[in-house]
Amino acid sequence: MSTFDKVADIISETSEIPRGEITPDSHTIDDLGIDSLDFLDIVFAVDKEFGIKIPLEAWTQEVNDGKAATEEYFVMKNLCGKIDDLVADKA
């Protein structure tokens, strides 16, 4: 199962968003309407599934400081790419 499929399944189960609505181009906040509290549950499940620790604090800080656009971290395909990087770094 691809990283995208795993993360999409987690989001669907955690946030009750129909699985079919989640695409690689979906923005988790703007398109899927995931709020910060639901996002914690998602990150918790992703951390457990992949054995990583998503640096959510650093990502949020970068967005708040204007150093990164939300799309960089919170569009599904980009989020999954970051997760793959974290898994590779761990290996």
Place this chain on the structure above:
Amino acid sequence: MHLEYFQMIDRIISVDLNSGILVAQSKVPEQSSVFEGHFPGLPLVPGVLLIETMAQACGFLIMSKSKFAAMPFLVGVKEGKLRTFVEPETPLEIEAVMEHDGSGFAMTKASIKSDGKRICNAQLTFKTMNFPDPAFAKMIVDRAKELNMPSEHLPA
């Protein structure tokens, strides 16, 4: 335990960061103005204050892990179960368990027992944020010292 001031924990008994478990004790006071309303003639600790008690134990566990570098704020309560009434002078044993120490958040489980009998339990989610100011941080650390937080988990 001083319900009016949200001082829910009397003493931290142990902190084991390897297993991620903090154990604390409290005793429900005989008298409290809270009991004047909850309820007249039938004094019971409100369920929300039992949740608060578990949250404070989890909060001290989370802060001990970072040596009080950041403050956890309760943002989620799941599977909260309030199993029995809690009357004045009831001794409480509170256990907080770290389920996941995330980036900027923590997932915990907590429970309270009295004489081995289960009183309540819940899964509690916290967001960790910077202390509002150094004086506030000092107040929290001083409170942890009062509760017997082991010195190795406190800031140098």
